[in-house]
Amino acid sequence: ILSGEQRTWRLKSTSAETALRYRPGQRIHGFTVKEVAAVPDLFLTAVKLTHDRTGAQYLHAARDDSNNLFSVQFRTTPLDSTGVPHILEHTVLCGSEKFPCRDPFFKMLNRSLSTFMNAFTASDYTMYPFSTQNGKDFQNLLSVYLDAVFFPCLREQDFWQEGWRLENEDPTDPNSPLVFKGVVFNEMKGVFSDNERLYAQHLQNKLYPDHTYSVVSGGEPLAIPDLTWEQLKRFHATHYHPSNARFFTYGDLPLEQHLKQIEEEALSKFERIDPNTDVPPQPHWSSPREDHVTCGPDALAPDPSRQNTLCVSFLLGETGFVEERIEALLHKIEIQMKHQSTNFGLSLASYVASSWNHGGDPVQLLQIGDSVAKFRRALAENPRFLQDKVKHYFKENTHRLTLSMSPDEAYLEKQAKAEEEKLQRKIQALSDSDRKEIYEKGLELLATQSETQDASCLPALKVCDIAPTIPVTPVQIGSAGGVPVQYCEQPTNGLVYFRAMCSLNTLPEDLRLYVPLFCSVVTRMGSGGLDYRQQAQQMDLRTGGMSVSTEVIPDSTELDVYEQGVLLSSSCLERNLPHMFELWSDIFNSPRFDDEERLRVLVMRSAQELANGISYSGHMYAMTRAGCYLTPAGDLQETFGGMEQVKFMKRIAEMSDLTQVIRTLPRIKKHLLNPDNMRCAVNTTPQKLSDSATQLESFIKDVAANRKERKPVRPNIIEVKKLISEQNFQPCQMKTFFQMPFPVNFVSENIRTVPFSHEDYASLCVLARMMTAKFLHGEIREKGGAYGGGARMGGGGLFTFYSYRDPNSVQTLSAFRKGVDWAKSGQFTQQDIDEAKLSIFSAVDSPVAPANKGMGRFLSGMTDEMKQSHRERLFAVTHEDLVGSAERYLSVGQRTCGVAILGPENETIKKDPSWIVK
Numbered sequence: 001i002l003s004g005e006q007r008t009w010r011l012k013s014t015s016a017e018t019a020l021r022y023r024p025g026q027r028i029h030g031f032t033v034k035e036v037a038a039v040p041d042l043f044l045t046a047v048k049l050t051h052d053r054t055g056a057q058y059l060h061a062a063r064d065d066s067n068n069l070f071s072v073q074f075r076t077t078p079l080d081s082t083g084v085p086h087i088l089e090h091t092v093l094c095g096s097e098k099f100p101c102r103d104p105f106f107k108m109l110n111r112s113l114s115t116f117m118n119a120f121t122a123s124d125y126t127m128y129p130f131s132t133q134n135g136k137d138f139q140n141l142l143s144v145y146l147d148a149v150f151f152p153c154l155r156e157q158d159f160w161q162e163g164w165r166l167e168n169e170d171p172t173d174p175n176s177p178l179v180f181k182g183v184v185f186n187e188m189k190g191v192f193s194d195n196e197r198l199y200a201q202h203l204q205n206k207l208y209p210d211h212t213y214s215v216v217s218g219g220e221p222l223a224i225p226d227l228t229w230e231q232l233k234r235f236h237a238t239h240y241h242p243s244n245a246r247f248f249t250y251g252d253l254p255l256e257q258h259l260k261q262i263e264e265e266a267l268s269k270f271e272r273i274d275p276n277t278d279v280p281p282q283p284h285w286s287s288p289r290e291d292h293v294t295c296g297p298d299a300l301a302p303d304p305s306r307q308n309t310l311c312v313s314f315l316l317g318e319t320g321f322v323e324e325r326i327e328a329l330l331h332k333i334e335i336q337m338k339h340q341s342t343n344f345g346l347s348l349a350s351y352v353a354s355s356w357n358h359g360g361d362p363v364q365l366l367q368i369g370d371s372v373a374k375f376r377r378a379l380a381e382n383p384r385f386l387q388d389k390v391k392h393y394f395k396e397n398t399h400r401l402t403l404s405m406s407p408d409e410a411y412l413e414k415q416a417k418a419e420e421e422k423l424q425r426k427i428q429a430l431s432d433s434d435r436k437e438i439y440e441k442g443l444e445l446l447a448t449q450s451e452t453q454d455a456s457c458l459p460a461l462k463v464c465d466i467a468p469t470i471p472v473t474p475v476q477i478g479s480a481g482g483v484p485v486q487y488c489e490q491p492t493n494g495l496v497y498f499r500a501m502c503s504l505n506t507l508p509e510d511l512r513l514y515v516p517l518f519c520s521v522v523t524r525m526g527s528g529g530l531d532y533r534q535q536a537q538q539m540d541l542r543t544g545g546m547s548v549s550t551e552v553i554p555d556s557t558e559l560d561v562y563e564q565g566v567l568l569s570s571s572c573l574e575r576n577l578p579h580m581f582e583l584w585s586d587i588f589n590s591p592r593f594d595d596e597e598r599l600r601v602l603v604m605r606s607a608q609e610l611a612n613g614i615s616y617s618g619h620m621y622a623m624t625r626a627g628c629y630l631t632p633a634g635d636l637q638e639t640f641g642g643m644e645q646v647k648f649m650k651r652i653a654e655m656s657d658l659t660q661v662i663r664t665l666p667r668i669k670k671h672l673l674n675p676d677n678m679r680c681a682v683n684t685t686p687q688k689l690s691d692s693a694t695q696l697e698s699f700i701k702d703v704a705a706n707r708k709e710r711k712p713v714r715p716n717i718i719e720v721k722k723l724i725s726e727q728n729f730q731p732c733q734m735k736t737f738f739q740m741p742f743p744v745n746f747v748s749e750n751i752r753t754v755p756f757s758h759e760d761y762a763s764l765c766v767l768a769r770m771m772t773a774k775f776l777h778g779e780i781r782e783k784g785g786a787y788g789g790g791a792r793m794g795g796g797g798l799f800t801f802y803s804y805r806d807p808n809s810v811q812t813l814s815a816f817r818k819g820v821d822w823a824k825s826g827q828f829t830q831q832d833i834d835e836a837k838l839s840i841f842s843a844v845d846s847p848v849a850p851a852n853k854g855m856g857r858f859l860s861g862m863t864d865e866m867k868q869s870h871r872e873r874l875f876a877v878t879h880e881d882l883v884g885s886a887e888r889y890l891s892v893g894q895r896t897c898g899v900a901i902l903g904p905e906n907e908t909i910k911k912d913p914s915w916i917v918k
Contacts, residue, residue, distance in 0.1 A: 222422055251345060295405055744807060
């Protein structure tokens with residue numbers, strides 16, 4: 001197992017060490033250094049600066065991480081619910097002085113190797129972050145972002161497209177009815193169809209009723225049409241100013257270069273102002289308040305009349321704080337600091353944003369170790385420290401709101417009626433010349449959206465900027481107690497990551513639907529001598545979490561072959577390795593499935609979470625359903641994670657007696673938690689490898705000894721993937737519509753094409769990216785008003801079209817078909833192809849955390865050689881290949897496709913017998 005050189009990892013801190021040379025008072029490119037602080041817990045140095053002329057604040061976190069991040073945030077404190085900060089966030093990204101082309105933001109997605117690009121509107125700030133591992137790319141994106149936020153065009157057409165507009169339903173027909181359109185308008189209708197989000201919004205608005213927190217910063221759909229273009233431009237002028245800005249950079253690129261570019265391209269053009277965006281303290285209530293709100297019915301949530309009412313009470317006062325519980329929470333903080341994610345810069349930016357926005361000290365926030373030490377001292381000095389806090393903030397606090405929410409069957413109807421009344425009021429105020437102008441402006445917008453756009457003003461990387469080869473990830477293959485193990489040495493910062501893949505092949509067909517439920521409860525019901533509370537506490541105290549999830553892994557060479565299993569995942573600090581395996585042993589040997597009350601709570605929670613997730617992830621459900629008739633792996637994915645599973649969980653949650661479920665769980669356990677059907681993976685430091693191997697060996701022996709019937713050890717431990725081949729699977733065409741209680745659609749169409757190792761797979765990947773950027777984005781989002789849409793090529797051989805929060809349904813299906821015609825016509829340039837390749841490589845080469853290195857090989861047998869040959873095929877894709885693949889696989893006559901839509905009641909579909917309506 002320990003063949004090969006022994007390496008020791010030292011966290012090189014060159015970037016952090018270099019940054020320690022800065023001194024308070026030092027002046028650099030128009031900025032003055034205010035503070036320099038080493039943060040050893042996070043392996044970084046924090047440098048805080050202020051811009052001399054404008055007062056803009058700046059924080060740099062120097063760390064040896066090549067995934068560099070930039071973010072600028074503005075304090076945005078609206079006083080109405082028109083969604084002005086949110087619509088502004090969309091509109092500034094639609095073109096600027098230096099880059100006047102339409103939509104530079106979306107175009108840069110295909111002209112860069114960014115690992116992240118987005119923008120967020122919070123209740124009281126708006127943030128624009130991006131990250132990339134390429135230095136030239138960083139400068140390109142920084143230019144585009146600075147110009148967008150400080151010097152946007154804010155054209156009236158962009159406001160109509162992104163915010164709201166009155167327009168003929170069919171813009172080419174002046175006699176078609178006038179309707180509200182706009183990307184944010186539809187996005188927010190979708191957002192508030194999620195009842196959890198609706199509740200959280202009401203809670204904030206009612207708890208802080210006196211200032212900016214009493215309004216909806218994202219926009220209340222019925223208030224959005226009150227916003228004017230003038231108001232939008234005014235809000236930008238007062239809020240998007242350096243004096244109201246906070247800049248954050250992170251990573252191993254030099255700080256001076258960032259400061260120089262930000263000063264020259266933006267800040268040097270401004271003088272200091274008083275932005276006057278402070279939020280005054282909310283006056284404190286002298287007595288608690290109560291309120292009630294209503295929401296839409298949740299079609300797939302469990303029916304409350306069929307369940308025992310769950311009453312959750314929170315006892316305050318003399319409950320005491322168990323020392324072990326406190327230690328478990330502090331242990332959690334220690335693990336979070338040591339665990340290395342790939343988007344660490346983005347995590348830091350988000351973590352400091354809220355407090356820094358209101359004058360908090362961001363450097364202090366980063367010194368988490370100091371805060372923990374301070375907390376321990378406070379606890380030592382005053383054993384009732386936490387009780388005092390509870391008393392002050394909870395028990396004796398009169399600023400308290402009790403908010404209840406209940407479903408109203410007529411809620412959606414009332415919403416639609418209110419929108420219709422708002423629309424009619426707008427229409428009644430129109431003169432004939434207004435209507436003519438609306439029609440003409442609608443045609444102008446459509447013409448602008450349909451023009452071929454010149455993006456040559458935007459900076460771009462070239463395909464030759466992409467590394468030709470991938471870095472190799474060495475792994476060692478060994479065994480423990482007859483079970484195959486993959487070991488991967490990584491700089492994990494003192495953590496050990498463990499995974500086990502357990503095959504499902506021996507599981508009887510009738511138990512398949514129960515597997516996701518089994519996965520969600522098996523680590524949460526107690527085991528061995530521990531009840532569920534004690535088990536949860538031990539997990540928090542000894543591990544970074546323990547979970548079980550379903551896995552369906554399509555074969556890379558054949559469409560009708562796949563592997564099915566469940567994946568066990570956990571991590572721990574090196575010192576806790578024996579404890580972690582002991583917890584897994586208990587789960588294997590003596591899980592507790594008999595506590596019906598606990599099971600009911602978990603089932604209810606699970607069913608509710610699934611139902612709540614649909615309004616957010618509806619496109620994923622549509623894609624899964626559309627693929628379920630096309631491949632056997634797609635069929636199983638629908639069973640484990642599609643609408644079929646949502647409905648199954650609703651049914652279980654409504655059972656008055658769970659005895660039958662309790663009897664099913666041990667049957668599943670017998671098939672799944674079985675060392676005969678298992679392979680393991682361990683990622684840890686070289687120093688900890690042999691200890692991990694020893695601990696793993698004793699865990700395997702312990703669970704094997706506990707099984708009654710022990711089969712002989714398999715002689716060949718390398719042949720571990722248990723593939724299922726369904727030779728008799730017949731793909732078939734199917735169109736399914738799910739009527740849902742929300743006002744927008746999620747549309748998907750899947751086409752059965754080729755597996756990963758096929759020579760045309762790379763062409764289909766490039767085709768999907770190019771169709772998304774060059775055709776579908778314009779049709780589905782810009783013209784159609786959906787929040788998003790496009791195409792993607794899936795690892796299981798399915799080419800997928802989708803739309804997200806879409807006001808249209810069947811019209812979007814014809815946009816998908818037009819996309820195929822566009823591809824077949826070959827009306828795209830070499831530049832279009834190169835941009836699609838850049839976009840793909842930014843995903844292919846996105847950073848992988850030490851915890852996840854080697855996981856592709858472990859789960860799906862994806863070796864470095866296979867990745868490299870896929871890479872070479874991507875580089876080699878030509879114009880001819882793309883047209884050929886579109887004709888061969890996506891043409892109407894050639895393809896086998898599945899379609900699914902989730903959305904509101906739909907008369908067109910109901911009348912069409914080719915649809916199955918659920």
